[in-house]
Amino acid sequence: MIDGEDKLIHDAVKGEASAFGSLYDHYQPKIYRFVMIKVSQREEAEDLTHQVFLHAFEHIGRYEDVGFPFSSWLYRIARNQIIDHYRTKRVHLPIDDMDENRFAADPGHEAALDAAFTLERVQSAIRRLKPEYQDVLIMRFIEELSIKETAHALEKTEGAVKLMQHRAMKQLKSLIA
Amino acid sequence: MEIKDILKQLKSIQPDADYTRRSRHALLHGRAFRGRARGGVIQFVVDTLAHGSAIALAGALILLIFAGFSTWNFLSPFEIKSLDPTSLRAEAEAIDIQIKLTNLAYPEVPRNETTTTPFSRAAAPRDLTKEVQREAEAMGIASASSSEEGAHPVTIEEALDRLAQ
Numbered sequence: 001m002i003d004g005e006d007k008l009i010h011d012a013v014k015g016e017a018s019a020f021g022s023l024y025d026h027y028q029p030k031i032y033r034f035v036m037i038k039v040s041q042r043e044e045a046e047d048l049t050h051q052v053f054l055h056a057f058e059h060i061g062r063y064e065d066v067g068f069p070f071s072s073w074l075y076r077i078a079r080n081q082i083i084d085h086y087r088t089k090r091v092h093l094p095i096d097d098m099d100e101n102r103f104a105a106d107p108g109h110e111a112a113l114d115a116a117f118t119l120e121r122v123q124s125a126i127r128r129l130k131p132e133y134q135d136v137l138i139m140r141f142i143e144e145l146s147i148k149e150t151a152h153a154l155e156k157t158e159g160a161v162k163l164m165q166h167r168a169m170k171q172l173k174s175l176i177a
Numbered sequence: 178m179e180i181k182d183i184l185k186q187l188k189s190i191q192p193d194a195d196y197t198r199r200s201r202h203a204l205l206h207g208r209a210f211r212g213r214a215r216g217g218v219i220q221f222v223v224d225t226l227a228h229g230s231a232i233a234l235a236g237a238l239i240l241l242i243f244a245g246f247s248t249w250n251f252l253s254p255f256e257i258k259s260l261d262p263t264s265l266r267a268e269a270e271a272i273d274i275q276i277k278l279t280n281l282a283y284p285e286v287p288r289n290e291t292t293t294t295p296f297s298r299a300a301a302p303r304d305l306t307k308e309v310q311r312e313a314e315a316m317g318i319a320s321a322s323s324s325e326e327g328a329h330p331v332t333i334e335e336a337l338d339r340l341a342q
Contacts, residue, residue, distance in 0.1 A: 017205045024201055032192040046192065050200045057204055115186075122183050141184040173180060 001069045002026045009070060013060050020060075024053055027071055031078050034138050037123055038082055038131075048085060052078045071145070072153040079135060079154075125175040133168035140165055309333055316340070 002008070002022070011019035031052050036045035055077050063073055126134050132154065139150045140161075151161045313336050 021201065021205055024204065028197060028200075029191055033188065033190045036190050036192075037187060042193075046196050046200070049192065050203070053200070053204055118183060119186055122180070123187065137184065141181055142187050169180070176180065 001071070005070055006065065009060070009063065009065065013063070020057060023070065027074055028053065030071060030143055031074055033142065034075065034078055035082060037126060037138055037142070038134055039085070040123065040127060044085070048078070048081050051081050055081070068152045069149060071143075072149055075135075075139065075153040076155070079131075083131070121176060122172075125172055128175055129168060129171055133164060133171065136161060136164045137168050137172065309336060 005023075008019045008022050012023060028049065032045060032049045035048045035052070036042070039045050039048065052074060056074060063070075126137060129137070135154055136150060139145045139153060140147075145153070147158050147161050151158045154161065156164070310331070313331070
């Protein structure tokens with residue numbers, strides 16, 4: 001949450017471009033990361049992130065501040081955009097289309113290569129989890145949202161989030177092992 | 178390494194700076210934002226009028242469809258007499274639309290004419306014989322044949338034999 005977020009949202013609702021800009025600058029990298037981990041393709045992640053903020057701009061008048069950060073609302077929009085994306089498009093990833101540079105990060109350093117490979121493996125494993133498990137892991141351990149904030153973003157109870165987090169982590173470990 | 182630490186490292190994923198700049202510009206200076214930012218009382222009045230007129234037109238159309246001409250006769254200052262269903266029905270009943278089959282006539286064709294046509298098979302050999310005879314006369318051998326024609330008609334073979342002699 002950024003300082004003076006309430007005022008920024010209030011101004012953004014009134015149509016102040018600079019207020020929107022500030023919200024965009026703060027939350028865009030988080031939303032992009034959330035989307036990117038789930039879809040894996042850079043172009044798709046960029047398109048979807050743009051759609052998320054476009055939707056947010058068009059519907060910010062409906063936003064109600066009920067004590068949760070603005071990011072929870074954005075994550076909800078992002079989740080719905082991703083669901084719609086997968087609903088309308090079957091994703092196929094031919095091996096030839098994969099970005100070789102992702103695996104060729106700093107080939108001079110074996111350690112860096114190993115780290116990149118490990119990250120790639122973890123990302124790949126996350127994508128094999130159920131969508132709601134992916135959401136919980138990203139929000140809780142990458143974006144470091146609280147249980148309460150995650151529950152609000154996912155429209156679940158806090159108990160359900162704790163349970164999902166436990167199961168998601170267990171499955172992720174078994175996939176990586 | 179602990180899996181939670183690996184997950185934290187994924188925080189290093191960042192959007193491309195050029196993409197971010199373009200996306201931000203498109204959102205803040207694009208059509209979507211300008212349209213929304215117009216806002217205010219004028220926008221509210223315009224929106225209300227647009228919605229109101231659309232609803233009124235739809236209502237009028239539904240009324241016209243379901244109530245039909247009776248509503249038109251009731252509301253309209255003009256009378257459309259020709260569209261009065263009672264008078265239309267009376268007119269329809271007054272029309273005599275009996276078809277008299279007795280008036281229908283078919284041209285009679287004689288039975289014997291139906292079998293004789295210009296293309297009948299019997300006519301062909303007769304015409305051929307005449308043709309040969311005509312040719313024979315033209316070549317100077319017709320006198321003999323014509324004299325004997327009544328008792329023994331000249332055939333093609335005979336004509337050819339005579340020609341050979």
